[in-house]
Amino acid sequence: MAEVMRPEKFDISNDTSSLASPELLHVLAVDDSIVDRKFIERLLKVSSCKVTVVDSATRALQYLGLDGDNSSVGFQDLKINLIMTDYSMPGMTGYELLKKIKESSAFREIPVVIMSSENILPRIDRCLEEGAEDFLLKPVKLADVKRLRDSLMKAEERVFKNIKHKRELEASDIYSQLKRAKI
Amino acid sequence: MGKCMQGYLDEQFMELEELQDDVNPNFVEEVATLYFKDSARLINSIDQALERGSFDFNRLDNYMHQFKGSSTSIGASKVKTECTMFREYCRMGNAEGCLRTFQQVKKEHATLRKKLEHYFQLARQAGPKETARRSK
Numbered sequence: 001m002a003e004v005m006r007p008e009k010f011d012i013s014n015d016t017s018s019l020a021s022p023e024l025l026h027v028l029a030v031d032d033s034i035v036d037r038k039f040i041e042r043l044l045k046v047s048s049c050k051v052t053v054v055d056s057a058t059r060a061l062q063y064l065g066l067d068g069d070n071s072s073v074g075f076q077d078l079k080i081n082l083i084m085t086d087y088s089m090p091g092m093t094g095y096e097l098l099k100k101i102k103e104s105s106a107f108r109e110i111p112v113v114i115m116s117s118e119n120i121l122p123r124i125d126r127c128l129e130e131g132a133e134d135f136l137l138k139p140v141k142l143a144d145v146k147r148l149r150d151s152l153m154k155a156e157e158r159v160f161k162n163i164k165h166k167r168e169l170e171a172s173d174i175y176s177q178l179k180r181a182k183i
Numbered sequence: 184m185g186k187c188m189q190g191y192l193d194e195q196f197m198e199l200e201e202l203q204d205d206v207n208p209n210f211v212e213e214v215a216t217l218y219f220k221d222s223a224r225l226i227n228s229i230d231q232a233l234e235r236g237s238f239d240f241n242r243l244d245n246y247m248h249q250f251k252g253s254s255t256s257i258g259a260s261k262v263k264t265e266c267t268m269f270r271e272y273c274r275m276g277n278a279e280g281c282l283r284t285f286q287q288v289k290k291e292h293a294t295l296r297k298k299l300e301h302y303f304q305l306a307r308q309a310g311p312k313e314t315a316r317r318s319k
Contacts (some may be wrong), residue, residue, distance in 0.1 A: 032249075033221075033249065033252055033253055033256070034217050034220075034221050034253075035214060035217050035218050035221060035252075035253040035256045035257060036252065036253065036256050038213065038214050038217055039199070039214065039256050042202050042207070042210060043202070046202055088248065117248075117251070117252050117255060138252070138255065138256065139195050139198070139255055139256050141198070142198065142201070142202070
């Protein structure tokens, strides 16, 4: 009689390597100030995040492939977990960038956090209404970044666990079927 | 931080120091270097705008907004205070106030630069173990 393979031996239940590890969040940071770019990059690295920093909203859109010049094909694998952008920037503001991201079908689900040195309530309201995840007053604190990271990681872990659980169910389902068939 | 720095730098500077570790022992000095390079550029732009005599208060305020922003990020409290005053004069359209306050901005900025140069010199002499605060 042939041995029935246990679920653990199936590739589908073991192979979660294709899933992004829930550990390293990739953050895109946008700020026109060179000092603030250095600072936010360090905050994020200390918080164990992968960081990409750009100096303008235009460059952020280029990076995401939303500037209309590139086709979206090359950007399928781009995994950004969070966008943090300064509000006041020359050219396109952080608010305008937020709107463009929320209009995009590819990136609208990515949380966008606005940073500003000015505590202006109508500004905060406008950003939150447009779908900003959070509004942080500058200078940003390490505690703020860690809080964001923790809540995002919880969300990622849930997704990761759901996929893993689903695969385990699929594998054990096949196992039961094979056992019943006595193959 | 030392008595000579009191009043010149606020908690934000200490936050920057907290971000240093064995792998990045010069982070604060790197930030300071960037700050002084960037602020020199802004000071120059404001100087030129003021020398022209045509007071474009929007433009001046814009420059100062940037200057104030980076000064805040490094914890330069006295410079920040003077920047705020300058912006107030811009909002009021007070040219004389702007000129006067800008001299103060430059003075505080120069003082801070000297103090930080001295501070980093001492830190380098003390050695990496003294300056790195964060444990892994």
